[in-house]
Amino acid sequence: MKLQKSTSLALYSVLEFAANPGRQASAAEIAEKYGASTHHLAKVLRELGRAGLVESARGVGGGYRFSGNTKRLTLMDVIELFENISTRTGKSEGFDGSSDVGRALGAVTAEVDEIARATFRSITLDTMLKLIERQRRAATDAQTAAEGSPRSKRPNV
Amino acid sequence: MIRAEAQGAGPAELRVRPVEAADLGQVIAIDAELTGLEKTDYYYELFHRYGAGRTRQRLFLVAESGDVIQGFIIGEVRDWEFGSAPCGWVFGLSVRASARLAGVGARMLKAVCDGFRHAGVNKVRTLLARDNGLVLSFFRSQGMMAAPFIPLEKDLD
Numbered sequence: 001m002k003l004q005k006s007t008s009l010a011l012y013s014v015l016e017f018a019a020n021p022g023r024q025a026s027a028a029e030i031a032e033k034y035g036a037s038t039h040h041l042a043k044v045l046r047e048l049g050r051a052g053l054v055e056s057a058r059g060v061g062g063g064y065r066f067s068g069n070t071k072r073l074t075l076m077d078v079i080e081l082f083e084n085i086s087t088r089t090g091k092s093e094g095f096d097g098s099s100d101v102g103r104a105l106g107a108v109t110a111e112v113d114e115i116a117r118a119t120f121r122s123i124t125l126d127t128m129l130k131l132i133e134r135q136r137r138a139a140t141d142a143q144t145a146a147e148g149s150p151r152s153k154r155p156n157v
Numbered sequence: 158m159i160r161a162e163a164q165g166a167g168p169a170e171l172r173v174r175p176v177e178a179a180d181l182g183q184v185i186a187i188d189a190e191l192t193g194l195e196k197t198d199y200y201y202e203l204f205h206r207y208g209a210g211r212t213r214q215r216l217f218l219v220a221e222s223g224d225v226i227q228g229f230i231i232g233e234v235r236d237w238e239f240g241s242a243p244c245g246w247v248f249g250l251s252v253r254a255s256a257r258l259a260g261v262g263a264r265m266l267k268a269v270c271d272g273f274r275h276a277g278v279n280k281v282r283t284l285l286a287r288d289n290g291l292v293l294s295f296f297r298s299q300g301m302m303a304a305p306f307i308p309l310e311k312d313l314d
Contacts, residue, residue, distance in 0.1 A: 117288035
């Protein structure tokens with residue numbers, strides 16, 4: 001299942017804001033971090049604002065901050081603001097039912113999509129933040145271990 | 158120790174321990190609260206096979222605060238099929254609706270995982286319906302990810 005660019009940007013943005021709930025960030029700041037155009041990201045943030053997931057902050061610096069509930073919001077809740085993947089079928093992926101082969105390929109694709117949807121529905125933003133933290137810790141531990149290994153130690157000069 | 162609200166009796170210390178025969182009435186009621194079915198025979202059978210620390214490989218635990226059972230968890234070490242190493246397998250978990258979001262499930266899962274480690278395995282797995290969002294989200298929040306297995310089925314003619 002391929003998500004649209006706006007959907008991906010919404011997921012990046014929401015997780016960025018949710019990780020730092022008190023902090024406000026501008027569209028330009030997030031756009032730069034994730035290699036998107038500020039114009040595109042601003043449109044995404046407006047949509048997230050309309051849904052109540054972020055709120056715009058006035059005053060010096062301006063920007064947005066998180067206003068959702070990380071324990072309740074799932075990835076699917078964010079995705080469905082931008083595209084409807086609930087009704088996606090094998091047919092909509094390019095396999096039509098006018099041939100036996102098309103029907104069979106459509107059935108397999110629909111199976112894959114159903115698993116993807118169940119996964120998006122079951123993961124809250126809070127769970128994602130924990131996953132991000134675990135991966136960050138694992139990367140740090142791996143780096144520390146690599147730096148501490150005898151091969152990577154430089155001889156004292 | 159964490160505290161859980163015990164059916165209007167105020168907060169009480171939560172204790173996770175092996176199930177006893179006297180707990181079964183409450184266990185059956187907790188399950189019936191969710192499923193609408195009173196599976197008395199099933200739980201007595203499970204008690205005889207898994208209860209009261211019969212083996213290190215089988216665990217049937219309850220979470221108790223005061224004299225109220227707030228939830229239960231059932232699991233066992235399975236010598237896995239198709240060449241995989243033995244793993245811990247959780248096949249029952251339920252928390253009284255009034256005690257949810259208080260860490261009861263997390264405490265029970267930790268206790269059962271400690272039991273699995275004690276029995277010599279280092280992996281825990283479970284299997285759920287894709288539309289069981291409540292329990293799927295719980296296991297996800299505890300760090301569980303998709304396993305390298307795909308459940309399959311077919312209609313028997």
